[in-house]
Amino acid sequence: MPQSKYEPIYHAIKSDIESSKYKSGDFLPSENEYAARFGCSRNTVRRAISLLTAEGYLLPQHGRGVQVIFRPEKERSLFTIGGIESFAEAASRSSRKATTKIITFKEIKCDQSISLMTGFDIGEDLYYIERVRYLGKQAVIYDTNIFLISETKGLSEEIARDSIYRYLEDTLGMTITTSRRRVTAERATERDHELLDLGHFDFVLTVVGQVFNSRGVMFEYTRSRHVPDQVCFAETAIRQKV
Amino acid sequence: MPQSKYEPIYHAIKSDIESSKYKSGDFLPSENEYAARFGCSRNTVRRAISLLTAEGYLLPQHGRGVQVIFRPEKERSLFTIGGIESFAEAASRSSRKATTKIITFKEIKCDQSISLMTGFDIGEDLYYIERVRYLGKQAVIYDTNIFLISETKGLSEEIARDSIYRYLEDTLGMTITTSRRRVTAERATERDHELLDLGHFDFVLTVVGQVFNSRGVMFEYTRSRHVPDQVCFAETAIRQKV
DNA sequence: CCTCTCCACTTGTTTATACAAGTTCTGTAC
């Protein structure tokens, strides 16, 4: 049950596009028409439209109307850059079963080298977790997660095997808001070959990221090493005038 | 000279953050304070703030204030996912000189296999351009660009050597608005080794993208193959409630 | 037939206002 008025409009337009009621190239009804239909002001309609614009569904054109530019993808990529999605959430979109194996789970103190890499302050207590993610029988991701203990108290091996984000959000009531990520390709190390089913590949797609909660505290540093053919990052960019 | 009122506010806040007047963790003055200072309404301030939030500079917190979460990066990445930037624009942020070598420039007709890959309609007239991009003396990007001739008339080898985007925007008056990209890592082909200075690498970071203009027409399909150590994609994601 | 003007429509920007809801601190009552 949404408490906001723009959410239903957002979902209505989105599903009209995804169900191909409006196809790529079509123009939507005007903002005033939507405002009348939903019994709200034009501003509220515009808010829903701007969200869908940021997601690459719509392209508003001054004086002409709002055009649909969404095209359904043939091959859905496992991960979509531009969203913050846990492995469990992403895997649920694929058909294969997702499992997680814990390699390491320990508590450490942040020293200078860790601080330099992660951005945590020296002396902080941290959880250090290494996990391998499987899709079906194939090991596809080698994850290293470092969490700020003061913000994620009670994290356990048990939880890490399931879903850390579900624990943080549902049990601790934390709100995850912003994430900063960097994607590169790197040569596979011996440890990568040991842990991942790389096949004939000798390189991995690496994503390092910092995650912030709603209090503005960076509570997680993550490094994920992906088997190249099992991952693809997709995103939509909008060219800014400013 | 900006005609909009939120742009100066956007830039003022942004530069206050980048000059470290407000550091990561600090709270900005309240929206009402900014409104009074700039002689505008709160809505206009909120608009500037929401832009900077989307860029990962700010984190507004209900009831508390707007917190700065921007941290200056030590190593600036060449490309930033989340923006649409040409090679020339990106290179100008680095110290090395950018040059371009044209490998192929021809006109082709879209057949079924090209249509399937690019999304252009069969029978369309297209420019097919292959270019190698150099930073200093190193060949770092192998670009394949396919343009819709009907939207990009007059494109020439001469222009391709300089900046295609500058031609499209300044000369043709086209506005580039939305871009959809997919990032993967792939094994380097013989042609990659031939054209790029890959050193000991035998893989490349591949970006394929579709670019739309302000009329909602997809006018470009691009595939870029990058030398792995010369490129890094950075982005900021915001977790949506909806 | 062509061209130009103007009108009716579209989205873009900004204001002012109101209230909802979350946070923090202060002061009172116990």
Place this chain on the structure above:
DNA sequence: GTACAGAACTTGTATAAACAAGTGGAGAGG
């Protein structure tokens, strides 16, 4: 001292209104 209530702030949502600016078609005039 502690706990609770409330005031004074903050950001979040929504409305109504006005005007700017771009687009496209209708219609008048040549």
